[in-house]
Amino acid sequence: MSNVSGLVGTATFARRRTRRTTVVAGTAGTVTAVLVAGGFALGLQLANLHNGLIAASFTAVGLVVVRERPAHREGWLFVAVGTGHAVMFFGRQVGLHEGDLPGQAWLAWLGVWPLASLLVLAGVAFMCFPTGRLPSPGWRVVVGAMVVAGAGLSLVSALWPVEYAATGITLPPVIDLGGTASVQPVYDLARKACYPLFQLAWVVCLVVRLRRTRGEEAAPLKWFVLSVVAGAVAMVVGLAVLHTHVVGVLAVPLVAVAAGVAIARHRLYDIDVVINKALVVGAMAAAITFGYVLVVVGVGRLFGVSAGPGPALPLVATALVAVAFEPVRRRVQRAADRLVYGDRPTPYESLARLSTHLSGGPPDDLFAGLAATVADAVGAATVTLWVGGVEDLVAVTSWPPDQPLVAERRTMGSLEEDARAHVRPIVHQGSVRGAITLTKTPGDALSTQDDRLLADLVAQAGLVFDHRDLGAELQRRLQEIAAQAADLRAAAKRIVTAQYDARRRIERDLHDGAQQRLVTLAMSLRAAQDRAAESGEADLAGRLGRMRTELAAAIDDLREMARGIHPAILTQDGLAAALDFLAERSPVPVRLALDLDRRLASEVEATAYFVVGEALTNAAKHADATSVVVTGGLQGDVLVVEVADDGRGGAVAKPGSGLQGLADRLATLDGRLTVDSRADAGTRLRVEIPCG
Secondary structure, eight states: OHHHHHHHHHHHHHHHHHHHHHHHHHHHHHHHHHHHHHHHHTOOOGGGHHHHHHHHHHHHHHHHHHHHOTTOHHHHHHHHHHHHHHHHHHHHHHHHSSSOOTTHHHHHHHTTTTHHHHHHHHHHHHHHTTTTSOSSTTHHHHHHHHHHHHHHHHHHHHHSOSSHHHHTOOSOOSOOOSOHHHHHHHHHHHHHHHHHHHHHHHHHHHHHHHHHOOGGGGHHHHHHHHHHHHHHHHHHHIIIIIOOSHHHHHTTTHHHHHHHHHHHHHTSSSOHHHHHHHHHHHHHHHHHHHHHHIIIIIIHHHHTOOOSSOSHHHHHHHHHHHHHHHHHHHHHHHHHHHHHHTTSOOHHHHHHHHHHHHTSOOHHHHHHHHHHHHHHHHTOSEEEEEEEETTEEEEEEEESTTSOOOOSOBOHHHHHTOTTOEEEEEEETTEEEEEEEEEOOTTOOOOHHHHHHHHHHHHHHHHHHHHHHHHHHHHHHHHHHHHHHHHHHHHHHHHHHHHHHHHHHHHHHIIIIIHHHHHHHHHHHHHHHHHHHHTTOHHHHHHHHHHHHHHHHHHHHHHHHHHHHOOHHHHHHOHHHHHHHHHHHOSSOEEEEEEOSSOOOHHHHHHHHHHHHHHHHHHHHTSOOSOEEEEEEEETTEEEEEEEEOSOOOOOOOTTSHHHHHHHHHHTTTOEEEEEEOTTSOEEEEEEEEOO
16 A cells, blocks of 8 residues: 555655656746846847757757756756746846837846856756766866856956946946955956956867767767857857958857757657747747847848838848748758658658558558568668568568578577567567568667667568458459449340240241241232132132232231341441441431441440331430431440430430440340430430440
8 A cells, every 4th residue: 555655755756846847947948038038129239149049949949858857957048047047138138229118227237147157057957968967976166166166257247336337337337345456467367367268168168079989979068068069160250251250250050059059960859749849939939030130130231221220121030031031941950850760761751651552552562561661660670570470580672672582480489589689579469460671781779769660661561461361352342343244244144145046936937937936928819819810709709809918017017026036137247237227217317327348246235226217216205306417437446326316315324214225235245335315416326235
């Protein structure tokens, strides 16, 4: 019970500490933002610009670190440096402002005396980078001496106006104990001695730390060295070439930017995404400030326009910055991505790329895409994807693509015996479905961030196997459905062919059997009629004549019935002759233009014949057409026939209708019927029948 109480108490304490951290960090960030924004609102003072930039950059980097690692001292040191400079920046902006402001003298005083103490605080932050601790206990003496000296200089500056002339503030000091003329030389001597010593101390500390550090841990310190050198070069070039200290002043915040780059590039605190955004914001703030200064100061000096109370130049600067904001932001974002992630995709991009691979493609492409995604995400030299269980794994793909696959089957244990390989089993729904093995280039370790991203990718890899299994099952089902559909089409075609064969057989039987016998009977009746007439039996001859007439009508009906079942002309002479026969017998004038250079399959010709016949019947009976045009021919291996009339239109192929029956008949041969029948615009039927 006591253990449970202890755990609860620890959790409660942790939550309270997190809340306190959030409150303190939020307050510091808000105070800095308000003071910097308020200071810039009072106007642009080049001599004080670096304090505003230092406040913004150091506070931003510090808050990013504190957000992810609240207990890390380096983040709090950066926040303290930034907030202190924000106070000093705002105080000096108020002191340099032309015009009366409430509490102006006291605020100006706050912008003067903390300088030495803030310089010491910044030096301690540099000396403790990146761990938040000094390289060794011996440096505590140096820091103690710096604190005493800085506090003394700040105290003197607070009690006597010894710094006012250097800042350009002309307001009378709020505190002046007298004797400034005697204090000033001593203060100047102490300042000229202490300030270089402060800088020398933290530079030596960084060099010592750099010499003691090996491997990847030395890289962040190199960023600091680079930032200091770049700032020095900017100052020298600005003074020697441009005759202005503005370039060097703007380079001062490079130290904070270098710290942010070191944290991001070398993943000191595992906060890549947050650092990425912070770098973008910081770089955009610097770009906007530089653009504003360039227009307001540079253009103003070039053309002799004052940047004072008039709003013209600030408005122009604001407009130019607004126009350039989005293009610059895109380029800065790309640069930040390259800086944080190098040539590798971000974690979100890696997961998104894996999701894209899951959206489709054959299993081999899925596996290759998974291997490539893992390689790009963690910067692997080689990646191999294995499929199977713990005791039976088979290599299915690898990256780079030209890497030969391992031929023999392996077990999970044998894979883990390779000291160079990082092995991750792929587990999905409680069972091992495969494994991913990867190697890094010599000297390149798998970082914590890479390991976490790899775990996320492997967790999603189970979906690739499910996708593969579902894809294979779906493909099998589709093949079965396609086979069944082919069987149905073949069966339907056999039925249609059998129907047409039966029609031809019935027509032939009628023509060669019943019809011939009836014709013979008619001839016998005529002979009997002739003999009755010769013998003078007129009554018998008359009855035989009427019987002949009725028999002739029956023969005509039988011939018409045979043609309806299957026209003999279609079998004997082909589709063109049969359609010409239909056109001649149609009650509506028909213009026929059919171009066929060969005979087609019997079921194709019969289907086309009956479709055209049905269309001509509809045009005469239902459409009140006055003319019909029938055109057609072969287009490759497809017979295309069009029947167009000038009737009332409005025909619809609905269930149970004649048009639907035609469409169904065509479907048995994989044919298609297209109906274009607008009201009062006639009807056009287009028939397409494959003839392959």
